Amino acid sequence: MDCLLADVISSPHAACQLSMRQWDLLIRQARRVDMLARLYAKLVDADLLESIPSQPLRHLRWSYILTKRHRQSVILEVEELASTLSSLQVPLVVLKGAAYNCAKLSPADGRIFSDIDILLPKSLLPTAESLLLRKGWLSECKDSYDQKYYRKWMHELPPMRHTKRLTELDVHHAILPETAIVSPSSRRILSRIVAIEGMPNVYRLCNEDLILHSATHLFFDGEMTHALRDLEDVNSLLSAYCETDEDWERLLSRGLELELTYPLYYALYYCSTFFGAVIPEPVLKKSLGLTKMSRRHQLFMRFVFDRGLLPDHASCASRGSALARWLLYVRSHYLKMPFHLLIPHLAYKSVVLPIKKRMNESNPPKTKTLAQLLAEKNTQVQ
Amino acid sequence: MREMRYPYDRSISQREPNLHAFPSALSLKFGPLSVSVSSNSSKTLDCIRQLYADYPENESDFFDFHVSIDSAQGIRRWYKPQINFSLDGFKPFKPLPGDQALPLFEWGMNWCVSNHCHDYLVVHAAVVEKQGRVLMLSAPPGAGKSTLCAGLVCRGWRLLSDELALVSMSDDGLVQVTPLGRPVCLKNQSLGVIRSFSQDSRFGPVCYDTVKGDVAHMLAPKESIDRSQELAQLSWVVFPRYAPQAKSVLSPQGKAQSLLNLAKQSFNLNVLGEMGYRLLNQSITQSDCYDFQYSSLDDAVKLFDSLLHVPDTGKN
Numbered sequence: 058m059d060c061l062l063a064d065v066i067s068s069p070h071a072a073c074q075l076s077m078r079q080w081d082l083l084i085r086q087a088r089r090v091d092m093l094a095r096l097y098a099k100l101v102d103a104d105l106l107e108s109i110p111s112q113p114l115r116h117l118r119w120s121y122i123l124t125k126r127h128r129q130s131v132i133l134e135v136e137e138l139a140s141t142l143s144s145l146q147v148p149l150v151v152l153k154g155a156a157y158n159c160a161k162l163s164p165a166d167g168r169i170f171s172d173i174d175i176l177l178p179k180s181l182l183p184t185a186e187s188l189l190l191r192k193g194w195l196s197e198c199k200d201s202y203d204q205k206y207y208r209k210w211m212h213e214l215p216p217m218r219h220t221k222r223l224t225e226l227d228v229h230h231a232i233l234p235e236t237a238i239v240s241p242s243s244r245r246i247l248s249r250i251v252a253i254e255g256m257p258n259v260y261r262l263c264n265e266d267l268i269l270h271s272a273t274h275l276f277f278d279g280e281m282t283h284a285l286r287d288l289e290d291v292n293s294l295l296s297a298y299c300e301t302d303e304d305w306e307r308l309l310s311r312g313l314e315l316e317l318t319y320p321l322y323y324a325l326y327y328c329s330t331f332f333g334a335v336i337p338e339p340v341l342k343k344s345l346g347l348t349k350m351s352r353r354h355q356l357f358m359r360f361v362f363d364r365g366l367l368p369d370h371a372s373c374a375s376r377g378s379a380l381a382r383w384l385l386y387v388r389s390h391y392l393k394m395p396f397h398l399l400i401p402h403l404a405y406k407s408v409v410l411p412i413k414k415r416m417n418e419s420n421p422p423k424t425k426t427l428a429q430l431l432a433e434k435n436t437q438v439q
Numbered sequence: 440m441r442e443m444r445y446p447y448d449r450s451i452s453q454r455e456p457n458l459h460a461f462p463s464a465l466s467l468k469f470g471p472l473s474v475s476v477s478s479n480s481s482k483t484l485d486c487i488r489q490l491y492a493d494y495p496e497n498e499s500d501f502f503d504f505h506v507s508i509d510s511a512q513g514i515r516r517w518y519k520p521q522i523n524f525s526l527d528g529f530k531p532f533k534p535l536p537g538d539q540a541l542p543l544f545e546w547g548m549n550w551c552v553s554n555h556c557h558d559y560l561v562v563h564a565a566v567v568e569k570q571g572r573v574l575m576l577s578a579p580p581g582a583g584k585s586t587l588c589a590g591l592v593c594r595g596w597r598l599l600s601d602e603l604a605l606v607s608m609s610d611d612g613l614v615q616v617t618p619l620g621r622p623v624c625l626k627n628q629s630l631g632v633i634r635s636f637s638q639d640s641r642f643g644p645v646c647y648d649t650v651k652g653d654v655a656h657m658l659a660p661k662e663s664i665d666r667s668q669e670l671a672q673l674s675w676v677v678f679p680r681y682a683p684q685a686k687s688v689l690s691p692q693g694k695a696q697s698l699l700n701l702a703k704q705s706f707n708l709n710v711l712g713e714m715g716y717r718l719l720n721q722s723i724t725q726s727d728c729y730d731f732q733y734s735s736l737d738d739a740v741k742l743f744d745s746l747l748h749v750p751d752t753g754k755n
Binding site: 081085369371 | 499500501502503505526527528529555556557558709710711712
């Protein structure tokens with residue numbers, strides 16, 4: 058792989074040898090995938106700040122200042138959510154960034170997560186939604202089709218945003234849509250959650266599930282703009298939780314149990330190619346075996362991920378990059394929905410929605426009051 | 440300012456960067472920042488060159504920001520042409536009509552500064568300096584801040600910044616302002632006002648019908664550009680308001696209210712958290728704070744010049 062950023066992330070000492078030209082490129086690549094602050098954290102860990110030229114260093118520091126602040130506000134938001142949802146009397150499970158931040162796990166340092174994700178049992182979603190609405194969390198989707206789409210097919214409520222603090226919240230009932238080609242059992246995931254110290258009733262996924270979820274999110278997603286950053290999350294979780302043969306064994310068998318062998322294999326493979334993660338050869342082999350992919354399928358995947366995982370920056374572009382990104386985008390839809398659902402959905406998005414938008418622009422709809430929204434919500438709940 | 444060719448030499452990456460994205464670029468440096476500007480339209484670069492002719496080139500191989508102002512391709516080349524601002528491929532704004540490249544560049548640079556430079560408290564304010572003492576003019580858009588700033592600059596005050604004040608703490612615990620020294624953005628009637636106020640003022644091209652009305656940029660005086668590495672201490676915080684026909688009145692403003700006003704005009708106070716508050720607090724503590732109502736630039740300049748005779752009391 059040919060990416061300066063990946064090289065420096067995997068061996069931070071290389072940063073001491075860079076010319077200003079290389080620093081210029083490194084900062085550009087890191088900014089493109091939102092890894093400036095992460096790079097700063099790596100350099101702090103390796104005690105290298107003293108040997109970094111001040112001009113590029115300040116970009117890393119600026120970004121790190123932002124993440125520090127972000128971290129505080131995520132923890133406050135989660136505490137607030139825990140109290141808002143306490144009457145549900147179930148554990149509040151935080152996912153991804155919110156979990157890393159609250160539990161102070163390794164991927165959190167120098168990392169911004171744009172939204173807060175929580176996981177609740179499906180049956181409680183309507184109640185949770187009205188509790189949240191009362192505390193100022195409003196749905197982001199104004200379009201009735203989108204509302205229906207999320208509620209019927211997706212693994213989460215339509216995204217919500219807090220009216221005052223503008224934080225984004227995704228309330229999940231599963232880690233993949235029910236229409237996806239695999240659907241890991243939420244019951245199984247919820248049966249092994251771990252309490253987060255110092256935050257009453259707030260939980261995270263167990264170690265193996267953290268890794269699997271992070272990998273799933275990356276390798277099922279079409280939005281690959283920050284793929285390298287997301288891969289580094291997995292890498293950092295792997296190095297924290299997988300040391301002994303038993304650890305690896307547990308990870309592989311959990312992958313099989315949750316039907317996530319395929320994202321697991323690619324996460325392991327690419328963590329070792331991009332970041333030099335030390336993954337025992339038998340583990341990698343076994344993990345590939347579990348996916349039951351044909352050789353041709355593997356070659357195709359390698360073609361798209363070799364390119365799609367690199368920063369979307371001119372310096373990392375190679376022949377086929379644009380095609381690979383497009384294929385990944387198409388593939389992510391196909392993975393989430395079978396064709397007989399996908400085609401009408403895309404048709405709506407590309408034809409009906411633009412017309413609707415155009416019409417709304419010429420006569421904008423009246424804004425609704427909070428009371429009206431509450432009334433609507435109550436009828437939906439019933 | 441220097442012209443250069445992309446790409447950087449090939450040794451940095453074994454793979455050749457995509458040449459077509461960056462046909463040619465300008466290298467410029469203002470205040471603490473260096474910027475490389477590229478565009479697929481030579482007309483756009485020419486416009487920017489007009490505004491930035493006096494600025495030094497960046498001597499380092501490292502640029503703080505690589506921005507581009509590209510005309511949209513495809514059907515938009517002929518039908519209602521559009522332009523995009525991007526920071527290294529990231530587009531923070533929606534496209535603007537094709538003839539607004541210059542305002543877009545300036546707004547884009549403001550965005551770069553206020554969203555990245557978190558070593559400073561970035562305040563929405565014009566800043567000028569005379570005899571080592573800094574006057575900060577902070578106000579919401581449309582209050583006449585830039586016009587006043589341009590007027591003062593035409594009468595010998597040094598331009599530090601027209602739009603963004605970079606506030607930081609010096610080693611002795613006093614607040615200082617770092618110059619940016621970029622052109623002053625003037626709107627609508629202000630253009631005529633400043634043109635007739637000073638025959639020496641130089642302007643870039645006028646852009647008509649932008650979201651902020653007709654916009655043009657007054658070039659920064661050569662002296663301000665040359666001294667853009669000189670920081671200076673904050674002495675006055677003034678909240679100006681243009682009121683037609685009104686007498687020019689400078690009335691003292693309470694420190695608590697001034698702090699709240701300035702907080703409202705800060706871009707990254709929430710990002711800096713405690714440090715931001717300390718900077719804000721010290722800014723107000725060491726400065727004399729005023730509300731300022733004005734209609735005549737001549738009176739305004741006289742008033743602020745007279746402040747220079749009052750000894751600096753704010754410093755501890």
